Amino acid sequence: MGILDSKVPSGPLADKWTKHKNEIDLVNPANKRNIDIIMVGTGLAGASAAATLAELGYNVKTFCYQDSPRRAHSIAAQGGINAAKNYQGDGDSPYRLFYDTIKGGDYRSREANVYRLAEESVNIIDQCVAQGVPFAREYGGLLDNRSFGGVLVSRTFYAKGQTGQQLLLGAYAAMNRQINRGKIKSYTRHEMLDVVVVDGKARGIIARDLITGEIERHSAHAVVIASGGYGNVFYLSTNAMGSNVTAAWRVHKRGAFFANPCFTQIHPTCIPVSGDHQSKLTLMSESLRNDGRIWVPAKAEDAQAIREGKLRPTKIPEEDRDYFLERRYPAFGNLVPRDVASRAAKERCDAGFGVNKTGEAVYLDFAAAIQRYGSEKALTSGIKDPDQATITKLGEEVIAAKYGNLFQMYEKIVDENPYKTPMMIYPAVHYTMGGLWVDYNLQTTIPGCFSTGEANFSDHGANRLGASALMQGLADGYFVLPYTIGNYLSDDIRTGPISTDSEAFDKVEAEVRANLEKLLNAKGKNPVDYYHKKLGKIMWNKCGMSRNARELKEAIEEISALREDFYQNVRIPGGLDEVNPELEKAGRVADFLELGELFAKDALERNESCGGHFREEYQTPEGEALRDDKNFRYVAAWEYKGAPKDAKLHKEDLVFENVELKTRSYK
Numbered sequence: 001m002g003i004l005d006s007k008v009p010s011g012p013l014a015d016k017w018t019k020h021k022n023e024i025d026l027v028n029p030a031n032k033r034n035i036d037i038i039m040v041g042t043g044l045a046g047a048s049a050a051a052t053l054a055e056l057g058y059n060v061k062t063f064c065y066q067d068s069p070r071r072a073h074s075i076a077a078q079g080g081i082n083a084a085k086n087y088q089g090d091g092d093s094p095y096r097l098f099y100d101t102i103k104g105g106d107y108r109s110r111e112a113n114v115y116r117l118a119e120e121s122v123n124i125i126d127q128c129v130a131q132g133v134p135f136a137r138e139y140g141g142l143l144d145n146r147s148f149g150g151v152l153v154s155r156t157f158y159a160k161g162q163t164g165q166q167l168l169l170g171a172y173a174a175m176n177r178q179i180n181r182g183k184i185k186s187y188t189r190h191e192m193l194d195v196v197v198v199d200g201k202a203r204g205i206i207a208r209d210l211i212t213g214e215i216e217r218h219s220a221h222a223v224v225i226a227s228g229g230y231g232n233v234f235y236l237s238t239n240a241m242g243s244n245v246t247a248a249w250r251v252h253k254r255g256a257f258f259a260n261p262c263f264t265q266i267h268p269t270c271i272p273v274s275g276d277h278q279s280k281l282t283l284m285s286e287s288l289r290n291d292g293r294i295w296v297p298a299k300a301e302d303a304q305a306i307r308e309g310k311l312r313p314t315k316i317p318e319e320d321r322d323y324f325l326e327r328r329y330p331a332f333g334n335l336v337p338r339d340v341a342s343r344a345a346k347e348r349c350d351a352g353f354g355v356n357k358t359g360e361a362v363y364l365d366f367a368a369a370i371q372r373y374g375s376e377k378a379l380t381s382g383i384k385d386p387d388q389a390t391i392t393k394l395g396e397e398v399i400a401a402k403y404g405n406l407f408q409m410y411e412k413i414v415d416e417n418p419y420k421t422p423m424m425i426y427p428a429v430h431y432t433m434g435g436l437w438v439d440y441n442l443q444t445t446i447p448g449c450f451s452t453g454e455a456n457f458s459d460h461g462a463n464r465l466g467a468s469a470l471m472q473g474l475a476d477g478y479f480v481l482p483y484t485i486g487n488y489l490s491d492d493i494r495t496g497p498i499s500t501d502s503e504a505f506d507k508v509e510a511e512v513r514a515n516l517e518k519l520l521n522a523k524g525k526n527p528v529d530y531y532h533k534k535l536g537k538i539m540w541n542k543c544g545m546s547r548n549a550r551e552l553k554e555a556i557e558e559i560s561a562l563r564e565d566f567y568q569n570v571r572i573p574g575g576l577d578e579v580n581p582e583l584e585k586a587g588r589v590a591d592f593l594e595l596g597e598l599f600a601k602d603a604l605e606r607n608e609s610c611g612g613h614f615r616e617e618y619q620t621p622e623g624e625a626l627r628d629d630k631n632f633r634y635v636a637a638w639e640y641k642g643a644p645k646d647a648k649l650h651k652e653d654l655v656f657e658n659v660e661l662k663t664r665s666y667k
């Protein structure tokens with residue numbers, strides 16, 4: 001297998017993880033006290049891992065660029081977290097979660113990792129409940145569940161529309177306990193700008209203190225990258241404004257392979273773009289698809305009248321509405337996976353049925369759910385012969401209890417009452433399935449450099465199912481990495497502290513400083529955002545929801561030219577030794593400008609459609625993604641060789657022994 005050895009343990013699927021845990025080397029508690037670990041990122045993946053590693057006895061240094069771990073992008077997660085608890089008695093099991101995830105990812109993920117994820121999912125809920133995470137409960141006090149796309153069971157645990165926030169508070173509290181014990185040293189407002197490899201092993205990082213501007217050296221026996229996803233390569237996305245690829249990309253440039261960069265998730269239910277002034281898009285959680293029905297007018301003239309402001313959607317009778325997901329996918333209906341729902345919405349809008357001024361919006365309608373819940377509530381409340389107004393009022397109360405904060409958010413942004421008028425939604429960039437290639441132990445191709453959470457590529461294949469990013473981040477952090485990293489560190493018990501006073505640190509620090517100075521010295525005329533917006537437009541138009549060879553080739557040329565222009569003409573006010581947000585942004589955009597090109601190259605190389613990667617040349621007569629298992633059943637892992645055009649492709653063949661490779665159907 002050479003350098004792409006996935007290190008998947010042998011044996012039956014269901015026994016692999018237990019067997020692995022039983023066989024890997026451990027570090028004894030006294031030796032753990034002599035071992036240092038750097039954790040870059042304190043979102044859900046990094047915070048959970050840092051807290052657990054420190055609890056085990058390791059010395060952990062955490063880094064984040066925000067002023068508190070509590071501000072990580074993870075806090076934005078709304079809808080929920082999956083776990084195969086089968087609390088609903090609806091036939092769920094770890095195998096079913098595993099199967100749904102493999103199928104959801106369009107058979108482009110590694111079986112063993114996904115099975116482990118499904119197994120560990122049940123432990124996450126217990127762990128978080130023990131921390132005091134206030135998951136929603138049913139009337140009887142048991143934890144409640146709802147459904148997310150691509151599954152036929154209810155396995156999503158949630159805390160209203162603020163699941164990420166509550167989970168992060170739990171993980172952060174666990175971190176704080178260790179900060180208090182002196183086992184975690186937390187570096188906030190610090191940005192990792194490079195990894196230091198000593199004798200072939202990751203032994204530290206170079207970070208910039210974002211307040212003083214000081215460039216610092218930090219050493220450790222292992223480095224973990226938990227720096228989140230890179231959806232902001234598209235400029236407009238649902239990600240936090242600061243989300244970026246820098247940590248992962250700099251590690252890539254030092255030898256870590258970057259896997260499946262073109263696998264991006266476009267989420268179907270976001271508030272549509274309203275104009276060029278925007279710098280951020282807002283998600284309307286997938287949980288809304290439990291109750292909301294997605295539709296457009298069945299008649300093009302009605303759609304046009306709506307766009308012109310001459311017709312209200314509430315005036316369109318049932319028979320003139322096209323509930324296109326229910327029509328095309330009767331088995332899964334509005335809960336098809338995100339890639340399928342996004343493409344279907346685009347198809348309707350491209351055909352002229354879009355409903356907002358730009359023609360790029362479809363409706364998400366709660367009227368039927370309000371009536372259904374209202375009637376039920378009237379019945380259970382003993383109200384005889386309720387009138388329409390009572391039913392509507394009761395139904396709206398039920399909807400408010402379930403999704404109130406999301407409805408409020410929508411109303412504040414769009415200035416329309418979604419209880420009375422259907423929401424308008426359109427797909428937007430949301431999550432990146434690609435990331436640092438890792439083996440079963442979550443180790444990258446640089447020994448001693450690990451990666452967890454959205455920053456790695458590990459579990460979601462070509463499309464991630466909803467509510468499974470939190471599951472992956474927390475499974476990695478609480479239950480996987482703390483064991484697997486020990487296997488690696490068991491060789492380091494006699495190493496002693498790693499000095500930062502070495503040639504390797506000198507060299508990397510000098511390079512980091514030179515890169516920053518190069519940016520500052522450009523003294524051009526264009527602000528950083530000028531380039532970021534241009535890159536985003538190329539990405540969205542040519543590498544977005546659908547792709548073709550011609551446009552991908554154009555994108556590669558255009559991004560390369562834009563990158564050249566950036567280094568000539570970018571203008572960064574201020575200096576190095578001070579708070580300088582433009583300099584921070586410039587570094588991140590510089591990396592996006594390289595990643596963007598590799599992204600397009602990866603999409604061009606993958607001559608098939610799978611999950612979120614839709615190549616127009618490869619589709620079924622019904623417009624569904626057409627995989628090519630014979631030629632593309634692999635993870636594309638790219639090795640850095642200088643310019644993105646020179647990146648070298650390595651392939652990890654995906655072996656399916658426990659699921660049958662089938663055409664993915666949600667009909």
Ligand SMILES: Cc1cc2nc3c(=O)[nH]c(=O)nc-3n(C[C@H](O)[C@H](O)[C@H](O)COP(=O)(O)OP(=O)(O)OC[C@H]3O[C@@H](n4cnc5c(N)ncnc54)[C@H](O)[C@@H]3O)c2cc1C
Pocket residue numbers: 040041042043044045046063064065066069072073074075076077078079080081163164190191192193226227228229238239240243244246247283430431452453454455466467468469470471473
């Ligand atoms: C609006 C929204 C809603 C979502 N809802 C859900 C949901 O309901 N369920 C679900 O499963 N998933 C959801 N997701 C996806 C999920 O939130 C993310 O995938 C997940 O939170 C990522 O966690 P993470 O820990 O990997 O990264 P992040 O939370 O992004 O954390 C990254 C960390 O890395 C740090 N960092 C980054 N670069 C550097 C650097 N160079 N130096 C130092 N520190 C660095 C940051 O400071 C931060 O601490 C949602 C995503 C969005 C955008």
